[in-house]
Amino acid sequence: MSTVIFTSITLILAGAIVLVVAYHLIGIYLNLKKTADNLELLAGGLVKINQNTAPLGEGIGQLNGGLSELIEDFKGALGNLTQLTKSSKEESTPNRKSASGLAGAPRKLSGGSKHWAPSKKS
Numbered sequence: 001m002s003t004v005i006f007t008s009i010t011l012i013l014a015g016a017i018v019l020v021v022a023y024h025l026i027g028i029y030l031n032l033k034k035t036a037d038n039l040e041l042l043a044g045g046l047v048k049i050n051q052n053t054a055p056l057g058e059g060i061g062q063l064n065g066g067l068s069e070l071i072e073d074f075k076g077a078l079g080n081l082t083q084l085t086k087s088s089k090e091e092s093t094p095n096r097k098s099a100s101g102l103a104g105a106p107r108k109l110s111g112g113s114k115h116w117a118p119s120k121k122s
Helices: 002-053 056-091 099-103
Strands: none
Touching: none
């Protein structure tokens, strides 16, 4: 009788091990299948990107040629802007009021209010 019990326990344990291994192998299969599907979609997307960007090859050469012709004009404009900013700094006078001088002295807020309010003229 004990051999029958040990045999049945062995078969039950072997069956449980087979079921656990099968469960994990099915999980691995499903994850690999999902990954393969995602990689297939990614490959299709990359092919589309390659097809959509292929015409840019010849266009970029033309664009680069056009921009190389404009670089000297851009440098001239930059030089003009630099001269304008230098001349405006040299023309400023020491008697010129700053923005804070035009706005008046900073006012203290009374009553602990954190909001600015114009002063009352008397």
